Amino acid sequence: MLSLGLRRCRKSCRLRWLNYLKPNIKKGAFEEDEVDLIIRLHRLLGNRWSLIAGRIPGRTANDIKNFWNSCLGKKVSPNLQDVVANKETAGSTAVKPLKQSSPRHAAGIKKTVLPVAPSYFVIKPKPRIPSKSIGFPILPKNIGTHREARREPPATDDRPDKEEDPLPWLRNLLGVEEEEIEEDGKQKQLQKGPEQEQEQEMILYSFPCSSQASEVDFLVKEHCREEVGSDEGQWRWEDMFLDEELMLGDLLGPEAGSKPVN
């Protein structure tokens, strides 16, 4: 929103570039898949817009934040239980479309189909901030960028030798074993068996380095496995795993594709 008397400092200019001018920024309508993904990610991450935006190519944190505050926030959070009830009675996940009184708004969102999740929890990854001088190649970059994360002192003292097996250190770095999950005010601790340990090792060694939310990715999978298993209609890791090369529709699983379209 430009005004004639607007004076921009460097910070404002940068912000404007990042949120508005940058060429790869996607403008216009939020696709159904994007809306669905935003809702899911918000359930997991809360108001961590930068992390959410990191999983939605072309959208900025500001975009998503505005979209949530003006549209989704009002519609989704307070009525989640109603939505669940609607599903049970009507046998459909579709709910009323968002306000479309104005063309402007209609251009901003095509339609909304809310996913249903009976339990509501927020994952708060334990922050780990590796030192810049760290010599470990598979570390996901930009982890722990959240403000909350930065408050935690970096775990650099027990950094492993490059020759050593990095896994225990990385595991500690990610805080996987003692990760605390909030669910309805209670706190839980994740526990793993030998098979899960093995799978975790595979995940750790194949960690996607390009994602800002790599740590979250891992924790999401861990949490989904613990909390909801393979129940239908529940969270799935495949739903969350997003690579920029992939299409959103492919990531939301078959359910998203079969949702009714108005």
Added chain:
DNA sequence: AATGAGGCCAACCGCCAAGCT
């Protein structure tokens, strides 16, 4: 046609941590 209400969204603000001197 005028106007008030409500919504959208770019921009601003304050806070925090990393990096530099």
Added chain:
DNA sequence: CAGCTTGGCGGTTGGCCTCAT
């Protein structure tokens, strides 16, 4: 080690737009 600068973040503001009356 302290102070300053810079960058990143989430929350909030306010101008502009559309619609209803």
